[in-house]
Amino acid sequence: MNLPPYDKFPNLSGDNILLREIQYSDIKDIVEISRYDAIPAKNVAEAAIMQERINQNYKDGNSIHWGIADKSNNAIVGTCGYYRGLEKGEGELGCILLPQFVGQGYMTAAMQLAIRFGLNDIGLKRIFAITTRQNDKAIRLLERLGFVKIADLEDDEIEYELA
Numbered sequence: 480m481n482l483p484p485y486d487k488f489p490n491l492s493g494d495n496i497l498l499r500e501i502q503y504s505d506i507k508d509i510v511e512i513s514r515y516d517a518i519p520a521k522n523v524a525e526a527a528i529m530q531e532r533i534n535q536n537y538k539d540g541n542s543i544h545w546g547i548a549d550k551s552n553n554a555i556v557g558t559c560g561y562y563r564g565l566e567k568g569e570g571e572l573g574c575i576l577l578p579q580f581v582g583q584g585y586m587t588a589a590m591q592l593a594i595r596f597g598l599n600d601i602g603l604k605r606i607f608a609i610t611t612r613q614n615d616k617a618i619r620l621l622e623r624l625g626f627v628k629i630a631d632l633e634d635d636e637i638e639y640e641l642a
C-alpha cells in the first residue's frame with residue numbers, strides 16, 4: 480500500500496482532462512459542488528473551509544480529492560476522489576460535475592484515471608461507490624466503468640463495487 484500524502488500531489492493526465500490539485504483560485508468556481516460529509520457549501524468562505532479540511536484529510540492519508548480540469552483552459556468541470564477506506568486497502572470513489580458539464584463524458588474519463596491510480600499506484604484491493612437507487616446518471620456511469628451492484632443499503636442507498 481502506498482497511501483497519501485505523496486512527495487508531489489498526483490496529477491493524472493488523460494486525453495482532454497487533467498486531474499489536479501484544487502487551487503484557492505478555483506474555489507469561487509466550485510462552490511456549487513463543494514461538499515463535506517454530504518453538507519453543501521453555501522458560499523465561497525464555506526467552500527474554502529471545506530477545502531482546508533479536504534487538504535488535511537489528504538495530509539493525514541485518509542483521502543485524495545482531485546479537481547477535474549479541461550485541458551483546453553485548465554478550468555475545473557468537477558471533482559472526484561477517494562474519500563474513505565484507504566487505511567483498509569479500499570477506496571470509496573465519489574464524484575460530482577458542475578451541472579453545465581454533465582452529459583459530455585468528462586466523468587467517465589476522470590474515473591478511469593482515478594481507478595487506474597487506485598489499483599496501480601495506491602495498491603487498493605477494492606474500489607466501491609455508494610449512490611441512491613434514483614440516481615440514474617450515477618448508476619449508468621458506474622456500470623459503464625465496470626462496477627456491479629453488491630448491496631442494498633438503508634435510506635434507498637445502493638453499493639457498487641468494481642468487478
Ligand SMILES: CC(C)(COP(=O)(O)OP(=O)(O)OC[C@H]1O[C@@H](n2cnc3c(N)ncnc32)[C@H](O)[C@@H]1OP(=O)(O)O)[C@@H](O)C(=O)NCCC(=O)NCCS
Nearest residue numbers: 574575576581582583584585586587608609610616617619
Ligand atoms: C453522476 C454524474 C457525475 C454523471 O455525469 P455524466 O455527465 O452523466 O457522466 P459523464 O461525464 O461520464 O458523461 C457521460 C454521458 O455523456 C454522454 N456523452 C456525450 N458526449 C460524450 C462524449 N464525447 N464522450 C463520452 N460521453 C459523452 C454519454 O452518452 C453519457 O450520457 P448517458 O449516461 O445519458 O448515456 C453527474 O450526474 C453528477 O455530478 N451528479 C451529482 C453527483 C453524483 O450523483 N455523484 C455520484 C456519486 S457515486
